[in-house]
Amino acid sequence: MPDGARLGARIWLPDSAHNQPVPAILEYIPYRKDDYSAVRDSTTIAWFANRGYACVRVDMRGSGSSDGVLYDEYSEQEIDDGVAVINWIADQQWCDGNVGTMGISWGGVTGLQLAQRNPKPLKTVVALGASEFRYYDDGGYYMGCMVGQTIGWAAIMFGYNTRPPDPLLAGDGWRALWFDRLNNAPHYLDHWLTHQREDDYWLRGTVGTDYDAIRIPVYAVSGHADCWPNTVPRLLENLAVPKRGLQGAWCHRYPHLGIPGPTVGFLNDAARWFGQWLKHDNTGILDESTYQVYIQDSVRPKPYYDTRPGHWVGESGWPSAHVQTKLYYLGENELSESEVNASIPEICSPQTVGLAAGEYMPWFAFGPADELPGDQQSEDAGSLIFDTPILAEQIEILGNPEVEISVASDRPQALLAARLCDVWPDGASTLITRGLLNLSQRNGKRNPVHVVPGQYYTVKVTLNHVGYAVPAGHKIRLAVSTSYWPMAWPSPDTATVSVSTGSSRLNLPVRSPDADNGILTQFEAAQSAKPIATETLRVFKQTRSVTVDSNTGDHVFEISADNGKVRFRQNRLEMGSRTLQRYTIQPDDPLSARAEYEWEWEYGRGTDWNVKTRTRTAVTSDHSHFFVEAESVAWEDDEVVFSKQWDKKYSRDHF
Numbered sequence: 001m002p003d004g005a006r007l008g009a010r011i012w013l014p015d016s017a018h019n020q021p022v023p024a025i026l027e028y029i030p031y032r033k034d035d036y037s038a039v040r041d042s043t044t045i046a047w048f049a050n051r052g053y054a055c056v057r058v059d060m061r062g063s064g065s066s067d068g069v070l071y072d073e074y075s076e077q078e079i080d081d082g083v084a085v086i087n088w089i090a091d092q093q094w095c096d097g098n099v100g101t102m103g104i105s106w107g108g109v110t111g112l113q114l115a116q117r118n119p120k121p122l123k124t125v126v127a128l129g130a131s132e133f134r135y136y137d138d139g140g141y142y143m144g145c146m147v148g149q150t151i152g153w154a155a156i157m158f159g160y161n162t163r164p165p166d167p168l169l170a171g172d173g174w175r176a177l178w179f180d181r182l183n184n185a186p187h188y189l190d191h192w193l194t195h196q197r198e199d200d201y202w203l204r205g206t207v208g209t210d211y212d213a214i215r216i217p218v219y220a221v222s223g224h225a226d227c228w229p230n231t232v233p234r235l236l237e238n239l240a241v242p243k244r245g246l247q248g249a250w251c252h253r254y255p256h257l258g259i260p261g262p263t264v265g266f267l268n269d270a271a272r273w274f275g276q277w278l279k280h281d282n283t284g285i286l287d288e289s290t291y292q293v294y295i296q297d298s299v300r301p302k303p304y305y306d307t308r309p310g311h312w313v314g315e316s317g318w319p320s321a322h323v324q325t326k327l328y329y330l331g332e333n334e335l336s337e338s339e340v341n342a343s344i345p346e347i348c349s350p351q352t353v354g355l356a357a358g359e360y361m362p363w364f365a366f367g368p369a370d371e372l373p374g375d376q377q378s379e380d381a382g383s384l385i386f387d388t389p390i391l392a393e394q395i396e397i398l399g400n401p402e403v404e405i406s407v408a409s410d411r412p413q414a415l416l417a418a419r420l421c422d423v424w425p426d427g428a429s430t431l432i433t434r435g436l437l438n439l440s441q442r443n444g445k446r447n448p449v450h451v452v453p454g455q456y457y458t459v460k461v462t463l464n465h466v467g468y469a470v471p472a473g474h475k476i477r478l479a480v481s482t483s484y485w486p487m488a489w490p491s492p493d494t495a496t497v498s499v500s501t502g503s504s505r506l507n508l509p510v511r512s513p514d515a516d517n518g519i520l521t522q523f524e525a526a527q528s529a530k531p532i533a534t535e536t537l538r539v540f541k542q543t544r545s546v547t548v549d550s551n552t553g554d555h556v557f558e559i560s561a562d563n564g565k566v567r568f569r570q571n572r573l574e575m576g577s578r579t580l581q582r583y584t585i586q587p588d589d590p591l592s593a594r595a596e597y598e599w600e601w602e603y604g605r606g607t608d609w610n611v612k613t614r615t616r617t618a619v620t621s622d623h624s625h626f627f628v629e630a631e632s633v634a635w636e637d638d639e640v641v642f643s644k645q646w647d648k649k650y651s652r653d654h655f
Contacts, residue, residue: 226252377427403461405418413493415439
């Protein structure tokens with residue numbers, strides 16, 4: 001780097017690249033190329049080396065065997081380094097000066113941010129599972145609510161950032177680098193709870209504040225089961241460059257590895273995109289539908305699917321002229337296509353509503369698990385429900401449903417969770433999509449203000465973008481609750497919310513059954529490169545449970561996982577981990593909410609080197625403050641060599 005720091009890279013080159021320079025594809029993320037992401041890297045970015053590209057996988061400053069400490073997400077230092085990496089790649093003898101980026105999650109966000117900097121060699125970005133609005137659906141405030149499971153992301157990064165570098169790569173200074181991280185790596189919750197509004201901290205690195213700064217082609221990809229399903233349509237709507245969108249049924253994974261399936265030959269498709277912009281090939285990819293999205297068929301509710309049935313549709317852009325808004329008016333437990341008499345139902349949900357929500361960010365990192373939403377009947381029982389009549393014909397939903405709802409709260413702070421469900425003839429309820437609103441943010445997320453108890457406000461709850469076909473014979477249900485734990489941290493008081501149905505409605509985006517699909521891509525079967533060789537030393541095991549303590553009334557949702565242990569044959573490095581998530585709450589007490597996270601990592605190489613780290617985070621609250629307790633411990637062999645504790649409190653700012 002320009003300041004002398006070193007970043008670790010793994011590079012795959014075509015055999016001829018030293019004599020015939022080639023374009024390069026960069027993946028730039030903090031997830032440790034030498035162990036944690038090594039298998040996926042070898043199957044994904046390395047695949048392009050056999051297609052005539054130099055493939056470069058770089059660990060960000062502060063991660064893996066790179067120098068430094070990772071102080072935050074999307075920092076100016078991170079993007080400065082990324083620009084320097086791109087320029088370094090372009091200057092190498094094996095590169096022809098043309099560079100593209102590809103990355104999922106953090107890597108997708110950073111790719112878009114690098115595009116805004118416009119380094120000359122950067123010609124295109126492929127961004128998967130990314131967010132271009134940090135506060136709304138990234139770090140800590142999903143849709144403006146503090147998310148119990150997103151607190152877990154800060155806890156995860158706390159564990160990630162305190163792991164040791166590999167002495168084989170970092171050299172004699174590995175231990176000093178490790179202790180620098182142990183001593184100085186912050187807990188990201190400190191950043192997030194210090195900035196509870198959408199202030200300049202969140203706007204830094206928010207791509208959506210300046211779409212026009214991106215002047216190169218963008219291929220955006222996501223899935224309906226991902227936590228960031230809104231990014232693809234927003235980028236297609238707002239970018240003024242050549243663009244392409246792909247949205248399947250997948251969770252937070254690459255499409256050729258997608259769960260739920262069907263998977264597609266994404267790497268082949270991405271190679272066509274890179275060929276168009278890095279090699280100037282006429283691939284025909286620009287003749288195909290700009291936005292290709294999977295419409296999921298109705299399925300019985302369950303928390304894991306290998307594959308979702310459905311079909312692909314193609315749009316020339318987004319928004320689509322093929323999608324029209326169908327209005328449903330809220331009546332007494334009904335959704336009606338005509339205006340109905342007003343009623344004033346009330347809802348005060350048990351704090352346990354949300355326990356069947358599934359994971360905030362399903363990604364099946366270590367294997368299949370019950371991370372998707374289950375049957376919503378238990379959630380519906382604690383909600384106001386509004387059902388359509390039995391459908392006479394199929395309705396194909398595509399877009400962001402919106403609920404315009406007139407509400408009053410008897411407390412100055414309250415939460416609204418809105419869920420759209422597919423109700424089967426036998427009563428089973430499959431989640432289609434959902435949205436959250438902190439009522440204090442009804443006028444925006446930068447300057448929240450409490451509600452006046454008893455006063456009615458017409459607010460809008462935007463649900464996540466989705467493609468879903470509800471068949472004839474089923475009902476569509478709108479369910480509204482005042483709690484959604486652990487996805488949303490409870491408001492400090494138990495609020496009762498009144499709904500004025502006469503002035504409330506559901507705006508449902510419906511795609512015409514006669515719509516033209518344009519030219520759909522004929523995706524090849526999913527394929528990938530050969531994975532790096534590993535030996536399994538311990539297999540993945542996970543348990544999930546919801547229990548009720550008969551003495552305290554605590555409902556405890558616990559996920560305990562042994563993520564297994566492997567040995568990399570190439571360098572004999574051993575890596576294993578264990579995790580624990582625990583969410584506790586009492587049905588009638590929002591101040592009983594407690595979220596706990598533990599991460600344990602172990603690394604070794606035979607008897608020569610064995611280290612372990614363990615981090616623990618616990619978050620609670622009272623009426624006016626959040627409380628964070630955290631601990632970091634490290635061992636060499638069986639000896640504790642580091643221990644540190646945190647105990648901090650933060651004023652609640654309209655949460």
